[in-house]
Amino acid sequence: MKKLIKNPHLHFIFLGLLLMIVPKLAEMGLFKVSYVTTLGGTFILAIAALGLNILLGFSGLVSLGTAGFMGLAAYLSAYFTVDLGLSFELSLILAVVIPTIVGILVGLVSLKIEGIYLAIATLAVSEILRKTFEEFDFFTGGFSGKTASYPTLLGTYELDRAGMYYFVVAVLIIVMLITYNMMNGRLGRALNAMRGSEAASQAMGVNLLNHRLIAFALATMYASIAGVLYVHFIKYSYPSIWTLKLSLDFLAMIVIGGLRSIYGTLLGAFIVFAVPDLFLKQIPFFSEMSYVLNGVLIILVIIFYPNGLINMFADIKRLFNKLSKGEGK
Amino acid sequence: MENLNGLVLKVDALSIAFGGLKAVDNLSFDIKENEVFGLIGPNGAGKTTAFNCITQFYKPNSGTLLFKGRDEQVHDLQKKKVHEIIKLGLVRTFQNVELIRELSVIDNVLIGAHVDFISTIIDQAFRLPRARREEKALRKEALRILGVLGIEDRALLPAGGQPYGVLKKVEFARALMSNPRLIILDEPAAGLNDSETIELAKLIRKLRDELGCSILLVEHDMRLVMDVCDRICAISFGKFLAVGTPKEIKENRDVQIAYLGIEVEANA
Numbered sequence: 001m002k003k004l005i006k007n008p009h010l011h012f013i014f015l016g017l018l019l020m021i022v023p024k025l026a027e028m029g030l031f032k033v034s035y036v037t038t039l040g041g042t043f044i045l046a047i048a049a050l051g052l053n054i055l056l057g058f059s060g061l062v063s064l065g066t067a068g069f070m071g072l073a074a075y076l077s078a079y080f081t082v083d084l085g086l087s088f089e090l091s092l093i094l095a096v097v098i099p100t101i102v103g104i105l106v107g108l109v110s111l112k113i114e115g116i117y118l119a120i121a122t123l124a125v126s127e128i129l130r131k132t133f134e135e136f137d138f139f140t141g142g143f144s145g146k147t148a149s150y151p152t153l154l155g156t157y158e159l160d161r162a163g164m165y166y167f168v169v170a171v172l173i174i175v176m177l178i179t180y181n182m183m184n185g186r187l188g189r190a191l192n193a194m195r196g197s198e199a200a201s202q203a204m205g206v207n208l209l210n211h212r213l214i215a216f217a218l219a220t221m222y223a224s225i226a227g228v229l230y231v232h233f234i235k236y237s238y239p240s241i242w243t244l245k246l247s248l249d250f251l252a253m254i255v256i257g258g259l260r261s262i263y264g265t266l267l268g269a270f271i272v273f274a275v276p277d278l279f280l281k282q283i284p285f286f287s288e289m290s291y292v293l294n295g296v297l298i299i300l301v302i303i304f305y306p307n308g309l310i311n312m313f314a315d316i317k318r319l320f321n322k323l324s325k326g327e328g329k
Numbered sequence: 330m331e332n333l334n335g336l337v338l339k340v341d342a343l344s345i346a347f348g349g350l351k352a353v354d355n356l357s358f359d360i361k362e363n364e365v366f367g368l369i370g371p372n373g374a375g376k377t378t379a380f381n382c383i384t385q386f387y388k389p390n391s392g393t394l395l396f397k398g399r400d401e402q403v404h405d406l407q408k409k410k411v412h413e414i415i416k417l418g419l420v421r422t423f424q425n426v427e428l429i430r431e432l433s434v435i436d437n438v439l440i441g442a443h444v445d446f447i448s449t450i451i452d453q454a455f456r457l458p459r460a461r462r463e464e465k466a467l468r469k470e471a472l473r474i475l476g477v478l479g480i481e482d483r484a485l486l487p488a489g490g491q492p493y494g495v496l497k498k499v500e501f502a503r504a505l506m507s508n509p510r511l512i513i514l515d516e517p518a519a520g521l522n523d524s525e526t527i528e529l530a531k532l533i534r535k536l537r538d539e540l541g542c543s544i545l546l547v548e549h550d551m552r553l554v555m556d557v558c559d560r561i562c563a564i565s566f567g568k569f570l571a572v573g574t575p576k577e578i579k580e581n582r583d584v585q586i587a588y589l590g591i592e593v594e595a596n597a
Contacts, residue, residue: 200427
């Protein structure tokens with residue numbers, strides 16, 4: 001029983017079940033239906049942020065191109081389902097595979113450079129993609145954007161907003177589980193070694209270019225999955241969504257939440273995306289200030305929790321243990 | 330290819346120059362199986378450069394490097410890439426311990442088994458039985474090695490907070506994890522106090538005797554070198570000076586000149 005409680009895989013599944021209650025609570029009128037959209041959006045962004053965490057947190061490579069790849073996948077999926085009439089499953093696969101291949105090609109060229117230069121190269125790619133979204137209007141609808149609909153799973157199950165929310169939560173939990181498995185195994189160790197010391201990891205047999213490519217491909221893949229979910233959940237896509245600001249938001253999510261932490265990424269996504277929407281907009285003064293909050297938070301987190309806010313829970317637990325022990329005496 | 334009779338490594342006429350500086354110039358030596366071999370020389374003699382050439386961190390300008398791998402085959406090291414060297418059974422440690430602070434001690438050791446995993450990323454991502462079995466077996470092996478080094482009680486602690494002596498051992502364990510034929514130790518005594526150095530000497534002999542691998546020791550600490558090495562090669566300014574038993578090296582006039590500057594004294 002104790003073993004069961006400590007099983008990390010069950011924790012993820014339990015979290016998933018917990019998140020699935022939200023639409024029911026909304027139905028019962030405990031909170032606004034629009035919160036379901038906000039939370040679903042948060043989870044979608046968390047998926048892309050998890051990919052960036054693999055890249056930045058584990059491998060130590062900086063990318064500013066997350067938004068571009070996410071947008072590409074969103075447009076592709078909208079185009080496949082609406083214009084070409086493909087099934088959701090097929091367009092999901094295509095809209096994930098195509099950006100991933102583009103990502104690998106970009107990676108092959110740009111991963112020989114490091115640090116800040118890689119960040120600039122990925123930023124350039126992302127900006128090129130955004131410009132493409134604006135100009136190729138037969139495919140993207142240009143500035144007026146592109147709309148998509150809630151998907152129909154397996155040709156029979158038509159999803160509504162709540163249904164799509166369940167689907168998003170399921171995908172999020174699967175992605176978290178897979179990430180957990182990979183990052184606690186051989187791949188995660190190799191990526192960590194690469195970040196720690198390139199010389200040592202090479203001496204231990206880690207092929208640097210290969211592993212950088214794998215990390216980059218995974219990040220692109222996660223961003224693409226998020227893009228597809230986004231366009232079918234929010235139901236539209238404009239070029240102005242996929243800007244540098246979004247890429248920087250992803251960066252903020254993982255720095256605030258916690259580098260190399262899976263739960264931290266989710267927490268970061270919640271703080272950066274959902275908190276301004278759910279709480280701050282209710283307060284008149286703060287509604288304009290909500291995006292200043294991110295900057296302030298990053299500074300505070302770096303000073304007090306350099307490993308991310310997720311460590312706050314460990315501290316609280318320690319404090320709690322200390323207090324309860326103190327009472328015992 | 331040449332059959333290395335009783336040798337694990339044969340270095341022949343190795344040379345590398347950085348610009349006009351000949352860091353290693355026409356250096357030759359060989360290491361026998363089950364031997365502790367020392368490479369010594371004053372500061373800037375080219376010791377580290379020499380073994381960076383052997384491990385392919387640098388590509389030498391000329392010379393041959395032959396190595397008898399785990400598979401009993403003779404390999405030309407220069408045809409291999411840096412990350413392929415460990416697979417042959419040649420592994421190195423670093424002068425300033427290069428570990429990952431955020432990972433636990435045992436995870437650090439498991440990095441040494443990186444090339445021995447056969448399960449794919451897909452196996453790992455979905456924790457298929459093959460990946461689970463493999464991870465379990467290698468984890469057990471890592472624990473056993475930590476046990477040999479006497480630090481298995483620290484296996485689950487993060488490497489970041491461990492004392493320097495322990496970190497050195499963790500790096501040792503990581504090297505051993507790859508089941509090597511030849512371990513190259515880059516100044517293992519650097520930063521250790523006297524009693525730790527004595528313990529290190531014991532450990533080096535123990536590894537040689539129990540695991541049957543050869544050890545190339547690149548070291549400054551003369552006491553350690555004289556104490557544990559079977560044979561020593563002395564170099565100065567990239568050039569070969571002498572090779573022999575510790576006693577022979579101590580009495581060799583060229584070595585004395587290089588280290589103590591007797592020639593200068595005689596001229597004065």
